[in-house]
Amino acid sequence: MIGVGMLAAEGQMHKRQRRVATAAFSIQQMRSLVPVTFQKGLELKNKWLSLVSEAHDLSPDEKAHGGVKLDVCLWVSRATFDVIGLAGFDYQFNAIHGQTNELFMAYKEMFETAISQQNGGLWDLLALYFPIIDRIWPGERYRVVRKSHEVINRVAGRLVQEKKSKIEESEKAGSIYSGKDLLSALLKSNIAVDLPPDQRISDEDILHNINTFLFAGSDTSSLTMTWLLYLLAKYPDVQERLRAELLGVAPVAPLDSLTEDEIASLYTAIANLPYLEKVVKETLRLIPPVHSSIRVATQEDVIPTSTPVDLRGPGDKVEKANSFVMPKGACVHVPIEAFNLDREVWGPDGWSFNPDRWDKLPEAVKAQPGLYNNILTFSAGPRSCIGVKFSIIEIKMFIYILLTHFKFAEADPVGKANVVLTRPYVMDKHKEGSQCPLFVIPLDNAASPA
Ligand code: HEM
Known part of the structure; x- marks a missing residue:
């Protein structure tokens, strides 16, 4: 589905791809993505404000809360797709504003069909062991993936060629192309003079890695944010305490008018907030989006x-x-979630949401491996997540913007299910698909509900 990018490649091929991509995920490169994340966070905030102000026929519950019931899972995932589009390859999906973009629809259909049709039937099992079956008797899933690939190869392939031309033009003019997206960084890293020619990767590998970043980097982050907002709705005390901390960071000007430097300083202040850090860590521990x-x-x-x-x-x-x-x-089987929740390691309250646990961790926790704070959420070792810094920036930035504008309250009982990733479902309504409805209440309304 996503080709043999970094997630699927093995051995030398993986080493080569990872080496070229490492530069694209450097701290410096990640910092340059802060403004993009900030802009998309603002767009989502503005979209939600307009949905509240334009809402008619509010239900009695919505009136009582002073806000609207929204599927935050859907909205946040549209926003993270936009972020990875821009940050990944300088491309506007505009998914927050509508679901019409050709490339967006191709990815959406491909991921949804491939995942929703994994029903574990005999046919799926056979196709897994004998992929040729899909080619001889293409089922619905295979047809959708093939159709989506045609669009992706055409549009994303053109983007790769355009970027390459821009980099070459800049080189000819004696300058360095200033594009800050991952694709530009990947292409620049791939032609770096100190990289031996046999360590470079092909245009096809570049394309596969774009697909991989979209697959690995959008729903994972959006699900973390969805679960974080859900947990805040479930634990209003934590929500209030976190909001108080976030409101303590005063931007130098209204958010819509900040310069790139001002956004960077704002993010530095947000990144260092201790309670936000604990809430993010605890959410990633308790509900890791990659279950295993x-x-x-x-x-x-x-x-x-x-x-x-x-x-x-x-x-x-x-x-x-x-x-x-x-x-x-x-x-x-690497049981990521079980590893994060083991009560023998984390203590008797290991299954509870308790951000303050991070102030005093049991000794046993410190011996746990893990790329990120002794949890296995981003895996560990040479195949661990390359996008960890990217996702932390995105999560903290979005949560800052959303929590300083909205209050969140529980709407329906939500449970989790492992469907490739750990997704939210309304209890007894699994057939309606993954969703996480919450009351989204602008802070101005929250003080005086109707
Ligand atoms: C909360 C967000 C995220 C979580 C929980 C997460 C989790 C993980 C995990 C568990 C793995 C290891 C998978 C395995 O080996 O089976 C992984 C690998 C990977 N992730 Fe992430 N990820 C997140 C965000 C991102 C982002 C934002 C990107 C890119 C922009 C990304 C790109 C990748 C790639 C390329 C790999 C494969 C690395 C390799 O095999 O060398 N991830 N991620």
Whole structure:
């Protein structure tokens, strides 16, 4: 679906892609994406304000709350798609304002069809082991993915060529192309003089990585923000405390008129807020959007265990052991969520939402691996998430803008389900698809509900 970009590539191919992409995700490069994130956060805020002011026929509940009931999951995901479009390859999906853009629709349809039709039937299983089946008897999913690929290859392929021309033109003129998006950074890193020619990646790999960033970098961040807003609605005390901290950061001018430098200083202040940091960490711990992952053992190995395990030996005899043999080729389930929630590690309240836990972590937590604060949400090791800094910037910036303009209140009981990513569903309404309805109440109305 997304091609052999960094997420799917293996071995040398992965190493090459990761090396070229690392420069595109440097701290300096990430900072340059702050204004884009800020602009999209403002657009979402303005869109929600207009939805509230234009709303007619409010329900009694909406009137009582002084706001409207919105599916924050849908809206935030449209906004993060816009962010990754602009930050990723300087492209305006304009998804906040409408769902009509050709490329946006191609991605949306592709991801939705591929995911929603994973019903675990025999056909899916067969197609997984024998992909040729999809080509011989293309089902609905295969047709949609193929149609979407045609659009993506045409439009995104053209963007790659346009960017390359701009970079070459700048080079000829003796300057460096100033594009700040990931695609420009990827292309510049790929032609850097210190990169040996055999370490460069092809245009096709570049295109696959654009698809990969869109897939890996939009819904993951939007689901984190959705769950964060949901948790704030469920725990109003935490919401009030966080809002008080955020309102303490006063921008030097109205948000709509800040310069890029002013936005950068505002973000530095936001990034250092201690309670925001704890709320973000706790949300990422409690509801990691990537519920689990899978690895394959490339060689046989003996795996030590932290506590004795029961092993079945010859004649079904069960014995206690402190290690076991992992055969070559075995699939290993990496239980990210279970790892983050283990009460033996996190303490008896490990399943609760408690941002203050981060002030005094149990010793056992400090021994946990993890790219980000001893949690496995962004995985760990050489295949860990390359977009972690990007997503933290996006989450903190959006939460600042949204919480300083709106109050959020619970609307319907929401539960979580693992559908490739951990998505919200209204209880007993799973057939309506993933959604997270909340009352979104402008702060001015919150003080004096109708
Ligand atoms: C809250 C947001 C995010 C979460 C929770 C998250 C989580 C993860 C996890 C768990 C992995 C490892 C997957 C596996 O090996 O099975 C991963 C890999 C990856 N992520 Fe993220 N991610 C997030 C945001 C982003 C963003 C914003 C981008 C890009 C703009 C991104 C790009 C990638 C890429 C390219 C990989 C593959 C890395 C490799 O294999 O070398 N992610 N992410």
